[in-house]
Amino acid sequence: xxxxxxxxxxxxxxxxxxxxxxxxxxxxxxxxxxxxxxxxxxxxxxxxxxxxxxxxxxxxxxxxxxxxxxxxxxxxxxxxxxxxxxxxxxxxxxxxxxxxxxxxxxxxxxxxxxxxxxxxxxxxxxxxxxxxxxxxxxxxxxxxxxxxxxxxxxxxxxxxxxxxxxxxxxxxxxxxxxxxxxxxxxxxxxxxxxxxxxxxxxxxxxxxxxxxxxxxxxxxxxxxxxxxxxxxxxxxxxxxxxxxxxxxxxxxxxxxxxxxxxxxxxxxxxxxxxxxxxxxxxxxxxxxxxxxxxxxxxxxxxxxxxxxxxxxxxxxxxxxxxxxxxxxxxxxxxxxxxxxxxxxxxxxxxxx
Amino acid sequence: xxxxxxxxxxxxxxxxxxxxxxxxxxxxxxxxxxxxxxxxxxxxxxxxxxxxxxxxxxxxxxxxxxxxxxxxxxxxxxxxxxxxxxxxxxxxxxxxxxxxxxxxxxxxxxxxxxxxxxxxxxxxxxxxxxxxxxxxxxxxxxxxxxxxxxxxxxxxxxxxxxxxxxxxxxxxxxxxxxxxxxxxxxxxxxxxxxxxxxxxxxxxxxxxxxxxxxxxxxxxxxxxxxxxxxxxxxxxxxxxxxxxxxxxxxxxxxxxxxxxxxxxxxxxxxxxxxxxxxxxxxxxxxxxxxxxxxxxxxxxxxxxxxxxxxxxxxxxxxxxxxxxxxxxxxxxxxxxxxxxxxxxxxxxxxxxxxxxxxxxxxxxxxxxxxxxxxxxxxxxxx
Numbered sequence: 001x002x003x004x005x006x007x008x009x010x011x012x013x014x015x016x017x018x019x020x021x022x023x024x025x026x027x028x029x030x031x032x033x034x035x036x037x038x039x040x041x042x043x044x045x046x047x048x049x050x051x052x053x054x055x056x057x058x059x060x061x062x063x064x065x066x067x068x069x070x071x072x073x074x075x076x077x078x079x080x081x082x083x084x085x086x087x088x089x090x091x092x093x094x095x096x097x098x099x100x101x102x103x104x105x106x107x108x109x110x111x112x113x114x115x116x117x118x119x120x121x122x123x124x125x126x127x128x129x130x131x132x133x134x135x136x137x138x139x140x141x142x143x144x145x146x147x148x149x150x151x152x153x154x155x156x157x158x159x160x161x162x163x164x165x166x167x168x169x170x171x172x173x174x175x176x177x178x179x180x181x182x183x184x185x186x187x188x189x190x191x192x193x194x195x196x197x198x199x200x201x202x203x204x205x206x207x208x209x210x211x212x213x214x215x216x217x218x219x220x221x222x223x224x225x226x227x228x229x230x231x232x233x234x235x236x237x238x239x240x241x242x243x244x245x246x247x248x249x250x251x252x253x254x255x256x257x258x259x260x261x262x263x264x265x266x267x268x269x270x271x272x273x274x275x276x277x278x279x280x281x282x283x284x285x286x287x288x289x290x291x292x293x294x295x296x297x298x299x300x301x302x303x304x305x306x307x308x309x310x311x312x313x314x315x316x317x318x319x320x321x322x323x324x325x326x327x328x329x330x331x332x333x334x335x336x337x338x339x340x341x342x343x344x345x346x347x348x349x350x351x352x
Numbered sequence: 353x354x355x356x357x358x359x360x361x362x363x364x365x366x367x368x369x370x371x372x373x374x375x376x377x378x379x380x381x382x383x384x385x386x387x388x389x390x391x392x393x394x395x396x397x398x399x400x401x402x403x404x405x406x407x408x409x410x411x412x413x414x415x416x417x418x419x420x421x422x423x424x425x426x427x428x429x430x431x432x433x434x435x436x437x438x439x440x441x442x443x444x445x446x447x448x449x450x451x452x453x454x455x456x457x458x459x460x461x462x463x464x465x466x467x468x469x470x471x472x473x474x475x476x477x478x479x480x481x482x483x484x485x486x487x488x489x490x491x492x493x494x495x496x497x498x499x500x501x502x503x504x505x506x507x508x509x510x511x512x513x514x515x516x517x518x519x520x521x522x523x524x525x526x527x528x529x530x531x532x533x534x535x536x537x538x539x540x541x542x543x544x545x546x547x548x549x550x551x552x553x554x555x556x557x558x559x560x561x562x563x564x565x566x567x568x569x570x571x572x573x574x575x576x577x578x579x580x581x582x583x584x585x586x587x588x589x590x591x592x593x594x595x596x597x598x599x600x601x602x603x604x605x606x607x608x609x610x611x612x613x614x615x616x617x618x619x620x621x622x623x624x625x626x627x628x629x630x631x632x633x634x635x636x637x638x639x640x641x642x643x644x645x646x647x648x649x650x651x652x653x654x655x656x657x658x659x660x661x662x663x664x665x666x667x668x669x670x671x672x673x674x675x676x677x678x679x680x681x682x683x684x685x686x687x688x689x690x691x692x693x694x695x696x697x698x699x700x701x702x703x704x705x706x707x708x709x710x711x712x713x714x715x716x717x718x719x720x721x722x723x724x725x726x727x728x729x730x731x732x733x734x
Contacts, residue, residue: 009458010455010458012454013453013454013455013457013458014454014455016454017453017454017455033427033428033432034427034432037432037433040433041432041433043452043453044448044452044453045433045453046433046434047448047451047453047456048453048455048456050445050446050447050448050456050459051445051446051447051456051459051460051462051463056482056485059485059486091433094430094433095430095433095434100486100489100490100655101655103653103655105650107366108365108366108383108386108387108390109365109366109367111390122413122414125414127414127420127424128424128427128428130410130413130414131424131425131428132428134406134409134410135406135428137395138406140400140653140654140655142395143650143651143653144387144391144396144650144651145648145650145651146366146375146378146383146628146648146649146650147366147368147375147628147629147648147649149372150508150647150648151373151374151375151628151629151645151647151648152510152524152629152645152647153373153374153630153631153645154373
C-alpha cells in the first residue's frame, strides 16, 4: 500500500510545518488545548489537506501526516512538546479528508511510554490532555500494530530517520538516571557491609580505602548539577544573543567566499568534456551568463546528462545498434495508427 | 534475576533490528497476547463506546465536577479546530490563496502546473487499481459466524512477482494480501496467483484443442515457504515432493546453521516466528521464486473488512501490460509459433481466432509445418 514516492515528496515541507506549529506552542509555555487551537486556527492548519490530490495520494498523505506527528508524541521530547504532539494528532485525525479515516498507529514497543505519559498527565491534573487521550481511544482512532510504519524493506533508498529537533528536546536526565535513589541506597548498603567486614577482620580499623561518606557526596553532586542546569537554562537567552552576533559575522564572510568560488567555477565549469575522438575541435565556452552578481545554481532541468561509462562504451564499441527495434506486435497496424500509439512527449514534466 | 525475566517478556515486543527497515524475529501469537493483555477489551472492540459511560469513567478517575466536565468538552471539541466561520462553504479541492504552510506552497505549485496542462487524465485502469484498496472496507458478513473475532490479528503480506522481466528494474511489482492470523500457510499459497501456474507444457500444433488439459498447476503441486530458517512444505497431495530437501542437504555441507522442516498445512500464522519487513521466500513449480515480505501486523479494527469469507483479501496488485496478437492487435496472444512460414518473425504471437484462421483449414487440418505452443500472457491476472 505505501508508495515510497509520496513520502519523499511531502516529507520535508510537512516536517517544517509541524516544527513551526510546535515551536509556537513551545513559546506559549503552556499545555492548554485552548492555546494550541489558537495557534492552529492562526496558521490555518486544517488546510493542510486541501488541494485535490490524485487517486490514492490523499489517503497516503493522511497516513504520512499521522505517522510523522506521532514521532513528536514520544521521548526524547519534553513533556510540553509531547502534549503538543498529542494535540496535533487529535487535530489531524479529525480534520483529515480521507474517508474512512486513516488511523493512528501505535506500536507495542511504545505503549509503555504512552502509559507513563498518561499517568504523568493524570498526576499533574492536566484534564485536557487526559480527556483527549481517552477520547481518541474511545473513538477507535487507534490501530494497535507491531511497528509504527509499514515496512517494505526499501534498503536501496536511504531510509529517512526522523531527525529529533534539538529545540524540543527534553533536558538531558542522564546524571539523574545514573545516580538514582535506588543506586544510592545500594551504594550505602555496600559501604555499610564493607565497614562491618573490615571491623570483623582487622583489629585496626583506621585504614580507610573508600571515602566514608560516599553516598552523601554523590547525592550532593547530583543536586549541584541540577541547580546548575536550572541556572544555565535561564541564562541561555543572553548566550543566544552573543552566539547570534558571531553567526552573523560568519555568514558575511562565507558569502564572500561563496562569491569567489562561484566566479572560479564559472570560468572552469562551462567546459564540457570532449571525447577523445573529438579533441581536435575545441569546445566553446559559454560566456552568456552575465556579470559577477550571478551565483551559479545547479540547473534544475537537466535535460542532457553526461552519458555514463556504460553508455559511452556501448556507443564506442557496439555502434549505434538497431535504432529502430522491430515492433512485432505492430507489424499489421496501419501507418496512421502507429503515430497515434506513440505517446506525446511532455514538454517538461513536473519537478516537485 | 529481574533482568532475565524482563528480557523474556520483551522478546515478544517487536523492535527494530535495523532502524526503519525490519524488526527482530518475534512470535506472532505471543505478540497478540501481549497486546491483548495490555488493553481493556473495550479498547479494541467493534462497538461504539457510549459517550455517557466514557464521561462517567473520566469524571470518576479525575475527580472533577460535571460542570467542569462540560466546560472541558466544549474546549476540546473538534469545532475549535475549524478556522473560518461555518457559513462559508469551503472548497477543499482548491488550495487556499496565499498559503503560509510549506506543504501548501508545494501543493500550489503542482496545482498551477496542472492548470497549464491541456489534458489531464488519470488512466482508467490506475483509477480502478486505486479503488481496489478500499473495496472491502467496512464490510460485514451476513452470517454472524463469519465475523472476524475481536482481537484477531491481520497481516499484510507483499508477494513480489518473480523478477524475470527487464522492465521491472525500477519498480517492485507486487500483490498485497491481507490475511487473518488464524489462516494457515496453505491459504496464503492458494491466494498467490502466478502465471507460471498456468503455463501449459508441450507442443500442440497437431492437437490444438487439447491444450487446456495440461495446466502446470495440476502437475507440479509442490511448493514451500521459507521463514526464519524453517522450510514449510506443502504436503497436502500425494504427488507433492519435498523441494527443500536439496537445499537442506546442501546447507549441511557448507557453513550454514541447520535448517528445519515443517508442514505448510499445519502451520498457522500465529505459530510463526517472523521478522516484519524482512524478505522471505516462496518457491513453487520447482524454480519460480517469489519474495514474500510481511509488511504489517496489527489487531483488527472496526473499519476493516470483517467478513471471514473474503479473506485472503487482495488490496494491491501491479498491472502488467499484455502482449497482443501480431495480426489483429486486438486480442491477447494465446499461441506462440516458431519455425512458422506463415509468420513474419520467429517467434510470433497469435490470438486464438487468428491462429486458427491462418494455420488450419475449415476441417481443422494443419497447414504447413510449424511448432505451436500455448502462451500465457503475464497480464492474465489483471
